[in-house]
Structure formats: structure tokens, C-alpha cells
Amino acid sequence: MRGYQSVLAAFRKRLPPKVLRNQSSTATPKAKLVSAVAENPIVLSVRNFKETEAKRPNFDHSDTPIPVTKSPNPDWKYGDGVSRGESAAGILTHAEIDPYAPGRSMVSNYRLLISGIAPRPVGFVSTVSADGKTENLAPFSYFQIVEHDPPMFIVSFSSRPGRMKDTYQNLKDTGECVINTVSENMIEAVNATSIDAPRHISEWDVSGLHKAPTSTVKPKRVRESVFSIEGKVIDMKEFRSHVTEGKSLAGLALIKATRFWVRQDAANEDFSHIDLNKLRPVGQLGGMAYGRIASTFDLPRPKWDDEQPKSELLTRLAT
Ligand SMILES: Cc1cc2nc3c(=O)[nH]c(=O)nc-3n(C[C@H](O)[C@H](O)[C@H](O)COP(=O)(O)O)c2cc1C
Numbered sequence: 336m337r338g339y340q341s342v343l344a345a346f347r348k349r350l351p352p353k354v355l356r357n358q359s360s361t362a363t364p365k366a367k368l369v370s371a372v373a374e375n376p377i378v379l380s381v382r383n384f385k386e387t388e389a390k391r392p393n394f395d396h397s398d399t400p401i402p403v404t405k406s407p408n409p410d411w412k413y414g415d416g417v418s419r420g421e422s423a424a425g426i427l428t429h430a431e432i433d434p435y436a437p438g439r440s441m442v443s444n445y446r447l448l449i450s451g452i453a454p455r456p457v458g459f460v461s462t463v464s465a466d467g468k469t470e471n472l473a474p475f476s477y478f479q480i481v482e483h484d485p486p487m488f489i490v491s492f493s494s495r496p497g498r499m500k501d502t503y504q505n506l507k508d509t510g511e512c513v514i515n516t517v518s519e520n521m522i523e524a525v526n527a528t529s530i531d532a533p534r535h536i537s538e539w540d541v542s543g544l545h546k547a548p549t550s551t552v553k554p555k556r557v558r559e560s561v562f563s564i565e566g567k568v569i570d571m572k573e574f575r576s577h578v579t580e581g582k583s584l585a586g587l588a589l590i591k592a593t594r595f596w597v598r599q600d601a602a603n604e605d606f607s608h609i610d611l612n613k614l615r616p617v618g619q620l621g622g623m624a625y626g627r628i629a630s631t632f633d634l635p636r637p638k639w640d641d642e643q644p645k646s647e648l649l650t651r652l653a654t
Pocket of ligand 1: 457473478491493529530
């Protein structure tokens with residue numbers, strides 16, 4: 336193993352190569368890269384995970400329909416605020432944190448953000464390199480639908496030691512992708528594609544997932560996904576405000592859908608609704624955690640004209 340890979344290997348084994356301590360601006364490119372890796376412990380090696388997991392209950396594969404319950408407080412009235420839980424007492428205090436304070440590490444911000452902004456859907460993104468030779472597949476949970484008319488999505492790419500993520504580079508070079516949904520039964524395969532494999536190894540092979548044809552873009556879609564969205568890049572933004580020597584920029588892509596693919600048995604007749612019991616989406620949480628949907632509840636969106644005559648508070652506010 337050479338270069339970047341050996342630096343990563345050393346870091347994973349927690350070996351302190353001498354250059355790790357050298358962060359001066361006169362450092363060599365390799366030293367800068369080593370230093371950047373040392374400051375970027377986003378993906379840590381987890382020891383004894385299989386032992387820990389063995390003590391946990393098995394995953395419930397029963398596929399029983401996800402129950403629909405009442406909402407948490409069906410008697411809630413306008414102005415009621417929160418009536419249950421710790422925040423109801425109004426005595427909890429909050430710590431103020433400046434994310435840019437000296438001594439506040441990027442990793443602390445990362446851990447705080449991914450545990451506090453949760454669950455996040457996982458966009459499983461298929462792209463192809465500029466020369467058309469490498470087919471790339473990787474998961475991203477800095478991902479969201481941002482509009483339905485036109486259907487648009489964002490995917491965001493974190494800074495890392497060395498070059499920018501392949502998916503970002505491919506989007507920049509080709510402007511095309513497929514965003515695939517992630518269901519419970521796919522999660523190990525999806526997680527495997529996030530591995531920092533050598534560039535010539537295809538994540539498709541690592542995952543064992545299958546390619547299915549697309550119509551408007553070159554990248555293939557994932558056959559196992561319930562829902563896949565072919566898309567083209569509308570805009571990209573690189574965040575130069577946090578450039579660190581040895582690390583790539585962070586970047587964001589705005590993607591407009593050009594085609595939808597929906598598993599036939601998972602949708603209603605006019606393909607306007609996907610069955611949650613078929614989609615079984617996985618959400619990414621803090622640390623290494625993922626969540627599944629265990630139950631749902633409905634809550635109609637309020638309309639002033641319907642609600643105001645029924646509510647004393649709304650009527651008072653209106654006068
Ligand atoms: C569930 C999951 C979600 C992830 N979300 C992101 C993300 O939002 N942004 C990011 O830069 N990396 C994210 N990663 C890490 C990338 O998938 C990983 O760096 C991958 O190797 C990038 O592949 P690429 O270089 O082929 O694009 C995530 C990994 C996992 C397992």
C-alpha cells in the first residue's frame with residue numbers, strides 16, 4: 336500500500352506517524368495529507384462490534400404492517416404548546432455553542448449535527464466517471480427532496496483528506512446521476528458501498544446489488560430500490576470558506592429529476608403514492624445508528640377557515 340492508503344491504514348491502527356505532528360505551512364504535500372487525515376476522524380475503526388452486536392436482539396423480519404396510532408396528543412388545542420415530557424416543565428436550559436469557537440473541533444460539530452438532525456433519509460447515488468469507465472455507487476444522508484414542481488433534490492459532499500468524493504467529481508464532470516431509495520433489506524449492502532475502496536474497484540461489485548437500465552441518464556439505477564430518480568445537475572456549489580490544507584472542498588449539488596422508476600407492486604394505480612410497508616425506509620441517526628419506521632400517525636394540515644370558527648384562541652387572535 337502506498338500514499339493515501341498507507342496514511343489511512345496508519346491512522347486506523349492509531350499509529351502516530353511522525354509527520355502527524357507537523358502542521359506547518361512549509362510541510363510537504365504528503366505531510367499535509369497525513370495531517371488532514373489525522374484531523375478527520377469521521378470514520379473510526381470500531382473494535383469488537385460483532386461481539387457487541389451479538390448480545391442484541393435479532394432484527395424483526397416479520398414484515399408485520401407498520402401500525403398507525405393516534406397522534407401523541409389528539410386533544411391538543413391552539414395555544415396548548417407542549418403538555419408532556421421534560422420540555423413541558425419549562426425548566427430546561429440550553430448550552431450556547433459557537434461552531435467556530437477556537438478549540439471547537441470539526442468532529443464535535445459533525446457528531447452534534449448528525450445526532451441532532453435525525454433521522455436523515457439516505458440517497459443512494461449512482462454516477463459514472465467522465466471517461467464512462469467507472470460506475471460509482473455511494474450513500475449520502477446530507478440529502479433531501481427540496482421541491483416537487485419541478486422535482487428537485489440536494490446532495491452534499493463533505494470535505495475529506497485528498498481529492499473530492501468520486502460522486503461529486505462525476506456529477507461535476509457528467510451532470511448525471513440516479514438517486515435510489517434505501518430500504519431496510521438493503522442497508523448492509525448500501526453501507527458497504529461507502530467503503531474507501533481503491534479507485535478501480537466498483538462499489539456495485541462490493542455491494543452485490545444489481546444494475547437496471549435508465550432512460551435519460553447514463554448511470555444505472557439500483558434494481559433492488561423501490562424508487563429511483565434519474566436526475567441532471569442544475570447547480571453546484573463548493574464551500575471555499577473552510578479550505579484546509581490537504582483536504583478537499585465540501586460541495587453541494589442541486590439535481591432536477593428527469594425520470595422516476597417505481598416498483599410496480601409498491602405503488603397505487605396511478606403511481607401517485609408509494610406504500611410505506613413496501614418502502615420500509617431506513618433513516619440515518621447519530622453515531623453509527625440507523626432507525627426504521629416502527630409506527631406512524633396522521634395529522635391533517637390546519638386551514639385557517641376551517642379551524643378559526645372552532646377555536647376560541649384563533650377567534651380572539653383574529654379580532
Ligand atoms: C449511510 C451513509 C450516509 C453518508 N452520507 C454522506 C453524506 O451525506 N455526505 C458525504 O460526503 N459522505 C457521506 N457518507 C460517506 C460516503 O458514502 C463515502 O465517503 C463514500 O466513500 C463516498 O463515495 P465516492 O467517493 O465514491 O463518492 C455516508 C456514508 C453512509 C454509510
